[in-house]
Amino acid sequence: MMVGEPSTVQPFFYPTKLTWSRYMEHPNTHDAFHLIEQEELVSSATVFPGSTEAVVQVVKWANEYEVPIYPISMGRNLGDGGAAARVRGSTCLVEPGVFYYALYEKIQKRGHTHLWIDVPDLGGGSVLGNAVDRGVGYTPYGDHFGAHSGMEVVLPTGEVIRTGMGALPGNNTWQIFPYGFGPYADGIFTQSNYGIVTKLGMTLMPNPGGSEGFMCTFKEEEDLAQIIEVIRPLRVRNVLENVAQLKHVVQEVALLGKPRSAWYQGKDQIPIKVLREIASTLPCGDCSWVFYGSTYGPKEARQIKLKAIREAFETVPGARWIPRESLPKDHYFFSREKISSGVPEFEELRWLNWHPNGSHVFFGPVSAPRGLTVPLIARKWHDECDLDSFPACCVGLREMYLIVNMVYNRGDPVSKANAYRCMRGMIKDAAAEGFGEYRTHLLLQDQVAATYNWNNSSLLRFQELLKDTLDPNGILAPGRSGIWPKKYRGKGWELGAGDLESPSEGDEVSHKTLLIKEGSRL
Numbered sequence: 001m002m003v004g005e006p007s008t009v010q011p012f013f014y015p016t017k018l019t020w021s022r023y024m025e026h027p028n029t030h031d032a033f034h035l036i037e038q039e040e041l042v043s044s045a046t047v048f049p050g051s052t053e054a055v056v057q058v059v060k061w062a063n064e065y066e067v068p069i070y071p072i073s074m075g076r077n078l079g080d081g082g083a084a085a086r087v088r089g090s091t092c093l094v095e096p097g098v099f100y101y102a103l104y105e106k107i108q109k110r111g112h113t114h115l116w117i118d119v120p121d122l123g124g125g126s127v128l129g130n131a132v133d134r135g136v137g138y139t140p141y142g143d144h145f146g147a148h149s150g151m152e153v154v155l156p157t158g159e160v161i162r163t164g165m166g167a168l169p170g171n172n173t174w175q176i177f178p179y180g181f182g183p184y185a186d187g188i189f190t191q192s193n194y195g196i197v198t199k200l201g202m203t204l205m206p207n208p209g210g211s212e213g214f215m216c217t218f219k220e221e222e223d224l225a226q227i228i229e230v231i232r233p234l235r236v237r238n239v240l241e242n243v244a245q246l247k248h249v250v251q252e253v254a255l256l257g258k259p260r261s262a263w264y265q266g267k268d269q270i271p272i273k274v275l276r277e278i279a280s281t282l283p284c285g286d287c288s289w290v291f292y293g294s295t296y297g298p299k300e301a302r303q304i305k306l307k308a309i310r311e312a313f314e315t316v317p318g319a320r321w322i323p324r325e326s327l328p329k330d331h332y333f334f335s336r337e338k339i340s341s342g343v344p345e346f347e348e349l350r351w352l353n354w355h356p357n358g359s360h361v362f363f364g365p366v367s368a369p370r371g372l373t374v375p376l377i378a379r380k381w382h383d384e385c386d387l388d389s390f391p392a393c394c395v396g397l398r399e400m401y402l403i404v405n406m407v408y409n410r411g412d413p414v415s416k417a418n419a420y421r422c423m424r425g426m427i428k429d430a431a432a433e434g435f436g437e438y439r440t441h442l443l444l445q446d447q448v449a450a451t452y453n454w455n456n457s458s459l460l461r462f463q464e465l466l467k468d469t470l471d472p473n474g475i476l477a478p479g480r481s482g483i484w485p486k487k488y489r490g491k492g493w494e495l496g497a498g499d500l501e502s503p504s505e506g507d508e509v510s511h512k513t514l515l516i517k518e519g520s521r522l
């Protein structure tokens, strides 16, 4: 199977051995970071369309045979489902897309070095896949959906539309003015199953005159609420200009890349006392939290901002400003500094060594940048399930994401079951306190969607109405974000808060897949 050979289907013979070796060699057939039995979320074939026309062809074929398809770009959404399809046997539709490294290298090669891209922690994902999943990066252009301008979308019927100014023939503003005229459509193609995005305009940030990382540590775990109180006014006034990360010290230890067993043998959550003792031997010193930030602009402007930030941070007792010059050259700080100026990196993968067969799943509730309710819910459930908690607080602007990276051993059924149970518990308890996730793993999307249930779930009913109108045969990513097409709805496919075992496959739905002969071409 070759990319650019648009009409070819690469059959994936199930069941073969499902494997995953390295991040760069992830599968396009299933969730590499499986949270339940890995055979549960598997596609039956992978198609690599090389053009919009080829995507249209695949979509028409899927309608004809009523085969569910699931679009991915790079399929590296690891921790949120990767390349899995919610309906087993779906065809994964892969738009190879442009991954961050490729875009970065192309820009450098062409000599446009004054232009920055914006990257998430790992550079192996695609610009398009990340933006349509409403992912985040770490320069001032870190809201990837917010930084995009214009889309081309293949609708589930095969019709192609262009949004914003792209609908105006002959325009030269598609990639600079996102809204166009009339209702703004782009949002409905993110985290959704209403269309396959085949083109996406992304704005690039001109180098503002340089950037410079900084690092500050905070001593006590309980100081979190006070630290956030200090960050909030700096962020909303744009003194802190990007979405910086306040990481728990466990991440500082795990980023050394050694297994947990090198530090602690207990089966319970690794105690903060142990972590602080280890930290005392590292450049960060004895601490519970580490803030990795960046300032932007010409040197003089950066110095003024750094002074203001340092003074504010040092109002927290025990805060310690760590000069970048004092850090060894291989310290994670320098990777963070690069990411914050749009240079793709991989270092973040190091903490997956914490467990053998290291995988992870994200818990990403949104809250106001204030208080400790959500971190305490996460702590309670990690204790309950004997899991180490890897929290990082990211203050977006007026909102805060508590990103809890839960690392587990996907080779150990108990470790996986604990991680799954912990996720379900945190989502339930957070919703009871009025907190919802901004994004979640494919298996948990029904549960999260069901928490957004104001006015008798009127939003979900509206989304279902759109789904049934745009995708009458229900072929595109059934179940994505909890939106099931009529054909599947209420037939046992939905996974609720209490579903801790394998996902129900639901009732038989009328596919015409039997008509497709092995090896047939589109």
Ligand SMILES: Cc1cc2nc3c(=O)[nH]c(=O)nc-3n(C[C@H](O)[C@H](O)[C@H](O)COP(=O)(O)OP(=O)(O)OC[C@H]3O[C@@H](n4cnc5c(N)ncnc54)[C@H](O)[C@@H]3O)c2cc1C
Pocket (backbone or CB within 6 Å): 071, 072, 073, 074, 075, 076, 077, 078, 079, 081, 082, 083, 095, 120, 121, 122, 124, 125, 126, 127, 128, 129, 130, 132, 133, 134, 135, 136, 137, 189, 191, 192, 195, 196, 197, 198, 348, 349, 480
């Ligand atoms: C250690 C670690 C750290 C991470 N840090 C971050 C981070 O800082 N920020 C962040 O945002 N993410 C982060 N991630 C998650 C993930 O790596 C990124 O989001 C990645 O960029 C996903 O890109 P992708 O191209 O692989 O997405 P894909 O898996 O291809 O796509 C993501 C989702 O978007 C949808 N989609 C994809 N293509 C299309 C299309 N053409 N049309 C319609 N829908 C489509 C699909 O539903 C798919 O599930 C991290 C993951 C790991 C393992």
